[in-house]
Amino acid sequence: MNNKKISITTHGKVILIGEHSVVYGKDALALPIKGLNIITTIEKSPTAESIMITNHYQGPYLQSPSEYDGLKYVFNTLNSLAKNSEPLQVTYTGEIPMERGLGSSAVVALGTTKALNNYFNLMLPEEKIMEITNHAEMINHGKASGLDAATVNSDYVVFFNKKIGPHPISKKLGATLLIMDTGELGNTKRAVKLVRDKIESNPNEAKKIERLGVLATKTKDLWGKQDVSAIGQIFNEAEEILASFGIATKRIEEISKIAQVNGALGTKLSGGGLGGIVIALCNDKYTAEKIAQKAKDNFSNYWIEEI
The missing domain is CATH 3.30.70.890 (GHMP kinase, C-terminal domain)
Structure with a gap:
């Protein structure tokens, strides 16, 4: 595993309609934005501890600022599932402006989950990957509908309701x-x-x-x-x-x-x-x-x- 390197690309989104009301179980539509993406790369850490490298923070992964708490949850969860004790380096490249409604937190949560899943060969089902991503979003936002995570994981416009989940609209x-x-x-x-x-x-x-x-x-x-x-x-x-x-x-x-x-x-x-x-x-x-x-x-x- 020493020379292993895994990279995953995930894209942003915009909500077309339904923000706020979707939290209360109402319908919503959101659009994936393929031109806005972040690449998550996992490899062995060059130091004795796991580190995170972003445009805004470079340092120990688990000592990163509170805005990365959702990612720390993802990182700990996947390492625990893999029973991994090897220190890792996680690098995030590309730019989706944070706190703009473009899905940046969901993008990196999904990218980190998928990249670690591949790195450890866990073969987690899609439902588990989305469950972990959505929990990270709950940590980030206090209350998350699941819409962001569903859309950054879709190639098409997403019609979403908390009861029925996401449905792609290809037209x-x-x-x-x-x-x-x-x-x-x-x-x-x-x-x-x-x-x-x-x-x-x-x-x-x-x-x-x-x-x-x-x-x-x-x-x-x-x-x-x-x-x-x-x-x-x-x-x-x-x-x-x-x-x-x-x-x-x-x-x-x-x-x-x-x-x-x-x-x-x-x-x-x-x-x-x-x-x-x-x-x-x-x-x-x-x-x-x-x-x-x-x-x-x-x-x-x-x-x-x-x-």
């Missing part, structure tokens, strides 16, 4: 999605708590969660009909609800306004909120590029996906 919508990174760190754990506190203190807030679930179900049905305009209107309504929870920042709102006046069919934040990303549904790539140029002073990066 294309026939539209273009512009994804804009506000550059503001989101905080999923804080956003989820903020929404939960509002729901528990006001029955009308709970009705909004029900409505978000209805909108996600409608989006799935309209996707099959390739009704891009109607889905754009749903995005706008969902954004109004999410903003009413207090999780849309001024920058998110400003980007949305610019997108709306420059041809977007619908815009919304994606992910936990309090920062992160804004998505704009467009008829074509030309419109997406136009919006990106108009809004460029308000975001740090952008990606365009044909969906």
